[in-house]
Amino acid sequence: MKHIPWIILAIIGAVALSVTATVRGEQINALWIVVAALCTFLVAYRYYALFIARRVMRLDPARPTPALYRADGLDYVATDRRVLFGHHFAAIAGAGPLVGPVLAAQMGYLPGTLWIIAGVVLAGAVQDFMVLFVSMRRDGRSLGELVRMEMGPVAGTIALVGTFMIMVIILAVLALIVVKALAESPWGMFTVAATVPLAMVMGVYTRWIRPGRIGEVSILGFVGLILAIIFGQNVAASPFWGPVFTFTPVQLCWLLIGYGAIASVLPVWLLLAPRDYLSTFLKIGAIVALAVGIFIMAPPLRMPALTQFVGGGGPVWSGALFPFLFITIACGAVSGFHALISSGTTPKLIASEGDAPFIGYGGMLMEAFVAIMALVGASILDPGIYFAMNSPAAVLGATPESASAAVTAMGFPVSADILVQTAKDVGEHSIISRTGGAPTLAVAMAEIFSHVVGGPAMKAFWYHFAILFEALFILTAVDAGTRAGRFMLQDLIGLAVPSFRAHSSLAPGMIATALCVAAWGFFLYQGVTDPLGGVNTLWPVFGISNQMLAAVALMLSTVVLFRMKRDRFAWVTAVPTVWLLVCTLTAGTLKLVSADPKVGFLAHASIFSEAAARGEVLAPAKSMAEMRAIIFNDRVDAALCAIFLFVVLSLLLFTIRTCIAARRVNAPTAHEITPDMVPAE
Amino acid sequence: MRALLERMREMALLMVGQPSYDAYLRHMAQRHPDRPPMSRVEFFRNREQARYGGGGGRCC
Numbered sequence: 001m002k003h004i005p006w007i008i009l010a011i012i013g014a015v016a017l018s019v020t021a022t023v024r025g026e027q028i029n030a031l032w033i034v035v036a037a038l039c040t041f042l043v044a045y046r047y048y049a050l051f052i053a054r055r056v057m058r059l060d061p062a063r064p065t066p067a068l069y070r071a072d073g074l075d076y077v078a079t080d081r082r083v084l085f086g087h088h089f090a091a092i093a094g095a096g097p098l099v100g101p102v103l104a105a106q107m108g109y110l111p112g113t114l115w116i117i118a119g120v121v122l123a124g125a126v127q128d129f130m131v132l133f134v135s136m137r138r139d140g141r142s143l144g145e146l147v148r149m150e151m152g153p154v155a156g157t158i159a160l161v162g163t164f165m166i167m168v169i170i171l172a173v174l175a176l177i178v179v180k181a182l183a184e185s186p187w188g189m190f191t192v193a194a195t196v197p198l199a200m201v202m203g204v205y206t207r208w209i210r211p212g213r214i215g216e217v218s219i220l221g222f223v224g225l226i227l228a229i230i231f232g233q234n235v236a237a238s239p240f241w242g243p244v245f246t247f248t249p250v251q252l253c254w255l256l257i258g259y260g261a262i263a264s265v266l267p268v269w270l271l272l273a274p275r276d277y278l279s280t281f282l283k284i285g286a287i288v289a290l291a292v293g294i295f296i297m298a299p300p301l302r303m304p305a306l307t308q309f310v311g312g313g314g315p316v317w318s319g320a321l322f323p324f325l326f327i328t329i330a331c332g333a334v335s336g337f338h339a340l341i342s343s344g345t346t347p348k349l350i351a352s353e354g355d356a357p358f359i360g361y362g363g364m365l366m367e368a369f370v371a372i373m374a375l376v377g378a379s380i381l382d383p384g385i386y387f388a389m390n391s392p393a394a395v396l397g398a399t400p401e402s403a404s405a406a407v408t409a410m411g412f413p414v415s416a417d418i419l420v421q422t423a424k425d426v427g428e429h430s431i432i433s434r435t436g437g438a439p440t441l442a443v444a445m446a447e448i449f450s451h452v453v454g455g456p457a458m459k460a461f462w463y464h465f466a467i468l469f470e471a472l473f474i475l476t477a478v479d480a481g482t483r484a485g486r487f488m489l490q491d492l493i494g495l496a497v498p499s500f501r502a503h504s505s506l507a508p509g510m511i512a513t514a515l516c517v518a519a520w521g522f523f524l525y526q527g528v529t530d531p532l533g534g535v536n537t538l539w540p541v542f543g544i545s546n547q548m549l550a551a552v553a554l555m556l557s558t559v560v561l562f563r564m565k566r567d568r569f570a571w572v573t574a575v576p577t578v579w580l581l582v583c584t585l586t587a588g589t590l591k592l593v594s595a596d597p598k599v600g601f602l603a604h605a606s607i608f609s610e611a612a613a614r615g616e617v618l619a620p621a622k623s624m625a626e627m628r629a630i631i632f633n634d635r636v637d638a639a640l641c642a643i644f645l646f647v648v649l650s651l652l653l654f655t656i657r658t659c660i661a662a663r664r665v666n667a668p669t670a671h672e673i674t675p676d677m678v679p680a681e
Numbered sequence: 682m683r684a685l686l687e688r689m690r691e692m693a694l695l696m697v698g699q700p701s702y703d704a705y706l707r708h709m710a711q712r713h714p715d716r717p718p719m720s721r722v723e724f725f726r727n728r729e730q731a732r733y734g735g736g737g738g739r740c741c
Contacts, residue, residue: 073708074727077700086692212725214694268733269726273697276733280696349700480733 006046013039020113020305027300030376033113034294037372041365044121049129049361053354056561056569057133061354066140066347069675076140078351081358087349088363090280091341092128093287095174095474096331096546097367099437101375103539104328105386106316108306109379111325116375119326119333120368123576127550128338129360130557130573135343136350137672143343143553147651149671150559155654157495159552162647163340164488165640166545168516170337171481172523173542174474175260176534179252179524180436181467186245187236187427188464189252192471193245194228195275202274218277225278229464233427253528256478257521264482264513272479279473286445286469290373293448303379303386308411315391315410316435317536318598319590323583327543332371334580336549338364377444384414385422385431389440392533393433394620403432427460435533442466485516526633531620541637544588548648551580555655562662563670570659581652588645592638601641605634698732699725 016036019028053059067078079087104112134146141149144163148156182189201224202217210216235241247255263271312320317328331337342360350359378386387407388396396403400416407414423431426446431439446462454461487503489512494501500508527534554577561570594600597607611618612627621627662669691701702724709718719727 071708071712073705074700075731077704077708079695079700080688080691083688083692083695087695090696206725211722214697214699215690269729272733273729277697281693284696345698349695483733 006043009039010043013043017117021110024305027302030294030299030301030380033109033301033372033376037113037117037369040117040121041369044125045357045362045365048121049125049357052126052129052361052572053357056566056572057130057356058566059133059353059356061352063353064675065136065350065353067349067351069678070139070348075345076348079349081351081355084346084349084351084355085359085363086284088341088346088359089366090284091345092335092338092363093283093367093370094331094477095177095438095470096335096337097371098374098441098470099177099539100329100332100543101371102378102437102440103316103390103535104325105303105375105378106307106314106390107310107321107325108304109301109375110305111310111321112329112375113372115325115329116333116368116371119329120364123550123554123579124332124334124338124368125361125364126572126576127334127336127553127557128342128364129357130560131339131342131553132347132350132356132360134557134560135347136353136356139673139678140347141343143339143556146343147552147556150556150563151651151654151658155651157492158647158650160488160492162545162549162552162644164485164492165643166337166549167481167485167488168519169523169538169542169545169640171260171478171485171520172527173535173538174481175253175256175478175520175524176527176538177436177438178471178474178478179249179256179528180434180533180535181438181442181471182247183249183252184246184430185236185428185467186242187232187460188467188471189245189247190232190235190241191225191228191464191468192475194232195225195278195468195472195475196271198224198228199271199275199278202277203270206274207269214277217274218281221274221278222281225282225468229461229468232464233460236427249528250525253521253525256524257517259475260478260482260520261513261517263479264486264517265510272476272483275472275476275479279469279476282469283473286466287370287373290377290445290448291369293445293452294373294376297448297451299376299380299448299451301376301379302381303383307383315387315395317539318596319540319587323587323590324540326583327540327547327587329371330543330546330550332368332374334547334550334576335367336546336551336553339549339553374441377441377448380447381440381444382414382418383412384408384418385443386440387412388414388419389431389434389443390437391433392435392531392536394531394533396433398432400430400432425456425459426463428463433533435535437535438467438470442470482513482516482520485520486512489516522636526636529629530633537637540587540591541640544584544591544641545644547580547584548588548644551577551584551648552651554580555651559655559658559662560670562659563668565662565668567659567663581648584648585645588641591641592645601634601638605631605638608634699728 013036016032019032020036067076070076101112135141138146144156144160147159182192198221202221205217235245310321384407387410388403396406400419404414404416404419426443442463445466446459449462450456450459490500490508502508527538530537554573557573558570558577561567590599591601595603597604608618608627608631617627621630702721705724706718
């Protein structure tokens with residue numbers, strides 16, 4: 001009897017999913033996708049998550065969690081599961097689930113939708129939940145330590161190196177998105193720049209005027225943000241201030257590198273903490289508003305279900321559906337970075353093992369829902385506008401007429417007037433080749449929000465609100481990520497030079513910060529100066545690295561299941577591991593050795609180096625020095641892919657070895673930490 | 682309604698790394714009645730440093 005509501009839900013989901021998947025040639029409503037996703041997620045949570053909890057992990061609600069046996073009122077606090085859900089979701093959801101699906105829309109809405117729904121249920125949510133479980137049973141330790149405990153010190157160090165490199169790529173790609181969104185946009189630039197002094201005022205307020213009053217100071221900051229958006233329109237229109245806040249991508253790149261270097265060594269209360277309040281609350285608010293807006297507006301999907309780019313050759317990113325769709329949408333379907341959160345603060349706050357499915361599996365389902373909304377956002381736009389915004393300038397040319405001709409030739413007719421008018425509606429000079437996903441999503445959000453509040457006159461405000469919301473939390477991530485990267489680097493160098501580890505001393509900290517900023521700054525600069533727009537090159541590298549980290553987390557989970565003698569159920573983690581390995585190893589190898597210069601880094605490098613040997617300069621390079629830069633960048637990217645391949649393949653060997661060893665023993669060998677092993681605090 | 686609002690306040694604070702001060706006081710009273718607990722402001726600063734000092738855990 002108790003299954004009947006779930007059966008009804010499953011039927012509704014199946015109907016919605018088949019409508020989404022089978023209707024061709026006519027527009028369907030976005031709510032079909034949303035309903036299909038919601039029903040699938042609820043049913044998956046009710047049955048698959050509970051199956052994993054009860055049968056695979058054998059969670060024991062009576063067993064004390066670290067929050068209980070280590071309780072200190074600070075790091076280890078037994079927390080209400082709903083409160084903890086909010087904390088966990090706010091920590092995992094960022095720009096990733098918003099950008100990836102927007103980029104993936106170049107193949108139509110269907111491939112992305114199906115991958116997000118299937119990926120999260122079978123891989124992403126399983127990964128988050130498993131890592132949370134593994135960490136929760138081991139004192140809330142971090143992913144690197146867990147790998148070391150279960151797979152040995154060498155595997156642990158390899159995992160740490162991989163994690164640091166992923167961090168660098170993430171920071172570079174996030175910063176690139178900000179550059180793409182703010183370049184040549186004085187309105188956007190002013191509002192984002194205004195958040196720096198605004199956050200500092202908030203910091204001073206929480207430090208000296210009313211210490212600890214986060215609610216008050218956030219309201220103050222929010223009012224300041226809205227004023228900055230409204231005032232930004234006047235700044236952009238002013239003949240003096242407009243040009244002052246207009247920057248080229250290269251200028252913005254250097255500004256961001258400088259910002260990252262300075263912001264990450266300032267005291268945390270001055271800039272990072274207050275900016276984090278704003279970005280966190282704005283993020284949650286905007287996500288909720290987007291969900292409400294989509295339900296009220298119920299827009300039709302104007303993007304076709306499938307485009308001709310399924311087979312490859314798309315302008316937004318290169319490569320065919322397999323394997324590149326599965327690395328383009330990383331966050332939202334499965335994201336390795338979550339393994340760091342699930343083995344971070346969350347396992348130290350969980351009050352009962354019984355809460356783990358809700359937090360671990362449920363939290364990731366929620367993020368997948370955000371990804372679905374982003375995909376819907378990109379798909380409700382006129383496909384002509386979508387491709388005009390997301391194709392590189394090299395394809396579109398510089399004028400609305402050339403862009404309109406190029407996009408129409410792709411099969412998505414759009415007039416130059418519409419491109420000009422859309423830019424005008426959102427208060428920008430141009431929307432042509434505004435790659436990176438954020439501007440596209442902002443146009444979509446402006447469409448949805450202005451439908452609910454304010455009408456067309458409010459579009460420009462909502463567009464800049466959406467840009468601000470994305471830029472704000474990306475800048476917070478750049479700042480926080482640089483700090484985190486610095487500590488990772490200090491720990492890694494500390495393996496060779498122990499004195500480098502001292503977190504409090506000045507010189508190692510400064511050196512590590514400089515190295516970290518230089519590392520992501522290098523890739524950012526490379527992306528900004530890339531003639532294909534950078535996102536084209538960097539996003540796949542980011543996707544590959546993030547999915548490889550997911551594969552590592554799932555391999556660790558598989559090892560733990562074997563060592564617990566639960567190998568009967570190891571398929572739960574082994575199947576998604578194999579799928580991620582197939583996708584990332586194929587994608588990584590293609591990026592390395594594909595003969596197609598649009599896909600393979602080395603093929604691209606050899607075309608340019610052969611031309612350079614002949615003394616020719618190939619477009620887009622304008623000089624021999626630029627030719628050499630392109631060749632060098634290609635080789636660095638290729639080396640990076642090779643290192644990622646090495647990391648994941650070596651960890652695969654460790655995994656197989658550990659699983660075989662575990663099978664030879666008759667008793668469980670997992671290194672769980674039980675309460676009696678820890679002295680009471 | 683009051684309970685719901687209180688829970689949402691707690692959730693918002695924990696999202697930015699501030700656990701419940703009342704829970705901390707309860708813990709100190711129960712387990713360490715001999716030690717004076719941190720004041721509300723000290724607690725706030727302690728948690729601020731803990732969240733952001735190491736870079737803070739959040740995702741892309």
